[in-house]
Amino acid sequence: MLWFALAYVFLLAPIVVVVGASFSGADTGGVVISYVQFPPQRWTLEWYARIPAVQYEALALSLVLGVAAALAACAIGIPAAFGLVRGGLAGTPLIAALLRAPLQIPTVVIGIAFMQLYYLMADYSRIDLVGSFAGLLIAHIFLVTPFVTGSVSAVLQRFNVRLEEAAVILGASRWRTFCRVTLPLIMPGVYTGALYAFVVSFIDVPVSLFLAAPGSVTYPVELFHSMEHDFNPSALASATLVTAFSLLLLVGAERLIGLNALLRSGAA
Amino acid sequence: MRWMSLCLVALAALGVTDSAAAQGKRFDGVTLRVGTWGGTNRDAQKETAAVELEKLGAKVDYVIGSPQDNFAKIIAARGRDVPMDTFEILGSMLPEVLGRNALDELNYANIPNASALRSDERRKHVVAHWTTQEMIFYNADKFKELGLTPPKTLTDLRDRRLAGRIMIPDITSGGGIEGLGGFALAAGGDERNVEPGLKLIKEIDALKFWKVGADVITGFKSGDIWVAVAHAGWAIRTAYAGVPVVTVPPQYGQKRGLVKEGFLGVVRGTKVKEAAEFYVNTLLSEDVQYHMSIKTGQIAVNPKVFPRLATVPVVKDLTVLDSDKIANMVRLDPDKINLSQWIDQWNRMISR
Numbered sequence: 001m002l003w004f005a006l007a008y009v010f011l012l013a014p015i016v017v018v019v020g021a022s023f024s025g026a027d028t029g030g031v032v033i034s035y036v037q038f039p040p041q042r043w044t045l046e047w048y049a050r051i052p053a054v055q056y057e058a059l060a061l062s063l064v065l066g067v068a069a070a071l072a073a074c075a076i077g078i079p080a081a082f083g084l085v086r087g088g089l090a091g092t093p094l095i096a097a098l099l100r101a102p103l104q105i106p107t108v109v110i111g112i113a114f115m116q117l118y119y120l121m122a123d124y125s126r127i128d129l130v131g132s133f134a135g136l137l138i139a140h141i142f143l144v145t146p147f148v149t150g151s152v153s154a155v156l157q158r159f160n161v162r163l164e165e166a167a168v169i170l171g172a173s174r175w176r177t178f179c180r181v182t183l184p185l186i187m188p189g190v191y192t193g194a195l196y197a198f199v200v201s202f203i204d205v206p207v208s209l210f211l212a213a214p215g216s217v218t219y220p221v222e223l224f225h226s227m228e229h230d231f232n233p234s235a236l237a238s239a240t241l242v243t244a245f246s247l248l249l250l251v252g253a254e255r256l257i258g259l260n261a262l263l264r265s266g267a268a
Numbered sequence: 269m270r271w272m273s274l275c276l277v278a279l280a281a282l283g284v285t286d287s288a289a290a291q292g293k294r295f296d297g298v299t300l301r302v303g304t305w306g307g308t309n310r311d312a313q314k315e316t317a318a319v320e321l322e323k324l325g326a327k328v329d330y331v332i333g334s335p336q337d338n339f340a341k342i343i344a345a346r347g348r349d350v351p352m353d354t355f356e357i358l359g360s361m362l363p364e365v366l367g368r369n370a371l372d373e374l375n376y377a378n379i380p381n382a383s384a385l386r387s388d389e390r391r392k393h394v395v396a397h398w399t400t401q402e403m404i405f406y407n408a409d410k411f412k413e414l415g416l417t418p419p420k421t422l423t424d425l426r427d428r429r430l431a432g433r434i435m436i437p438d439i440t441s442g443g444g445i446e447g448l449g450g451f452a453l454a455a456g457g458d459e460r461n462v463e464p465g466l467k468l469i470k471e472i473d474a475l476k477f478w479k480v481g482a483d484v485i486t487g488f489k490s491g492d493i494w495v496a497v498a499h500a501g502w503a504i505r506t507a508y509a510g511v512p513v514v515t516v517p518p519q520y521g522q523k524r525g526l527v528k529e530g531f532l533g534v535v536r537g538t539k540v541k542e543a544a545e546f547y548v549n550t551l552l553s554e555d556v557q558y559h560m561s562i563k564t565g566q567i568a569v570n571p572k573v574f575p576r577l578a579t580v581p582v583v584k585d586l587t588v589l590d591s592d593k594i595a596n597m598v599r600l601d602p603d604k605i606n607l608s609q610w611i612d613q614w615n616r617m618i619s620r
Contacts, residue, residue, distance in 0.1 A: 036486055052311065115344050122348065131351065209337060210344075214301045214352065215329030225306025225332045228442075231482030232307065 015243060022047055022236035036233070047237035055238045058222035065133075065218060066202040069140040073197040074190060076141065077148025084149070085156040096153075103146050111210035114139040131213040139211050140201045147200060148193030155189030295326035300543045303331045303338035303355030312563040317550040326543055335361055342370055342535060353538040354547060357394060359529040360445050360602045366393060371533040378545035381552035384570045386595060394531035397551050398566035400499035401587055401597070402446045402526040403515040405506070410494045421519045422454035423468060425495065431473030433494040435487050438477040439614040443498055446528045448610060449600040450497070453520045459604035466617045485509050499528065500587045501565015507582050515586045517597065525588060525597035530566065
C-alpha cells in the first residue's frame, strides 16, 4: 500500500511543481525571467496577472472545440458501436479495426493528411476548409470518435439483452425501449467515451498545429510554442488554472451526474 | 492679407490630412499572415511591427510554428493559396527553402531599412533580421571561488574539475546545429566532418544537455551548472535571474564566436507582397530591432541599434555589439550540413 502511495506521489509531483512554480516570484528588477523556480523563494500572483489575453482566447477555442468534438463523436460513435456489436455484419473485426485506425496513425500524419485533403477539396469543389474551425473540428472528430465507439462497444458487449426483451414483452415500442432501457444502461460507456474524447481533443497538439487558422490557435499549441522558443512562468499560471478548473469540473460531474454510481452500474 | 494667409494655412492643413488619410488607407482590407514562433517572439512582433501595419489599415495574423513546421505547411499548399505571406527561416534551412523555389525575390526598394545591413545579410530572396551569438558562459563567482581558469575555447571544457557542471545543447534543441558545428570546428573538424566534435563532447565528463534554453537558467540557478554553451540571450536571462555569469565567444582558429542567423522571406504566390515587404522593412527599423533584441535575447542585425543596446548594462556586458567583430564570427555553411547524418552520428556516439 505504501509503495502505491509513493508511486502516486511521484506521478503527481510534476503537478505540484507546476502549481508551486506558478506562485514563485523572483527579484529580477521587473524583467520577465524564463525558468522554473521551485520551491518558490517568494510567493506572488504576478504570473497570474501576466497571463496574456491570447492564452485565454486559445483556451476558449479549445473548450469549444473539445465539447463540439466530443458531442459529434457521440453522435457517430454510439450508432457505430451498435452496428459493431449487434449488426451481425460480415467482416465485423475488419470494420472494428478500421474504426480504431485513427488511434494507430501518428497524429502528426493525421494533421498533414487532413491539410492535404482540404487543399484537394478546395481544388475540386467550392468547399474550402483550410484554416477553418470546421476543418479543425472534422479532424478532431476523426481523432476522438474511436474512444466513444470503444467504450460504448465494451458496455454493449456486457449488456443483458433480456432487459430489452422484457420491456418489449411488456408492450414498450422499440424506440421507447431504447430510450428508457438501453440508453440509461449504456450511459456509463457514453460518459466515459465522451470524457476521453473531450480530453484527447483538448490536449491535442499535432493535428491542431497544422489545421488551426492563422491568428487563432488551440490552448496546448499556444503553450507548446510559448515554451519552445521561450519559457514564461505565466504559462505555468494558466496551466494551474486549467488544472484547477478540470478538478472542479470532475467534482461537479460527480456531484451532479454521479459518475461513480454510473460506472458501478455499468460494471454490474 | 491676414485672411488669405489663414486660408492658405487651412488648405495646407487639409492637404496634409488628406495625404495622411490616403496613407492611412494604403493597406485597407489587407490581411498579412506572418509565420513565426509563438510566445515572446510573436508577442514582440505583435507589439511593434504589427502595430505599424495596422495603422495603415491592415490586419496581421500570426501563423505560429517553428520555421520547419511553417515550411511544411507551405510545401503542403504547393500550387494553391499560400498559407502565409512571410515567414521566419533559419540559416540552416536556406538550401531546402531556396531549392524548392518557395520564395519571391525581394524588392529592396520597399525595404529601405535593409540598406544598413551587410551585403551577405541582404540576399535575393531572404533578408536577415536577427542573429544569436553562441557563447560559452560561466558562473564567475564559482570560478573565482574554486580558482578555475575561464574557458576560451570549447576544448577547455575538458577540465575534469568541471565534470558534471557543464550543459550543452542537445542536437534536437534550438541550438543543436550550432552547438555540434561549434564543437566540430573547435576539435579540428568542419560541417562535413563532425566526428572530431562528437569525440570532444564524449571527452567531457558527465555532460548535461539542454533541450530548451530555460533548462540552462534552471541549472545555473539551482547551482548544478557552472558552465553552459548557449546563445547570449540565455546568458542575459540567467544574469537577470541573479547568477553572476560572464560570456566568452569561443575561439575557432582565427575567428572568435559563432552566430546563428534568422531570415525572413516573402512566400511565392502571396497576394500581399507589398504589405509583406512593408512588414519586413518595419522589422528592420531601429526601434523594432531594439525592442526585439531586448524582449527576445536575439541580437539586432541593424548595426545602428548597437549604441542604444549598449546603454543596457547586461546586454553590453554579455553580448558582442561591434559590427566588425560580429562580421568576423563563424557562420556555419548550410550547404555542407547533412543534418540527418549529424543526428545519426550523434545518436550512435552521444545518446547511447
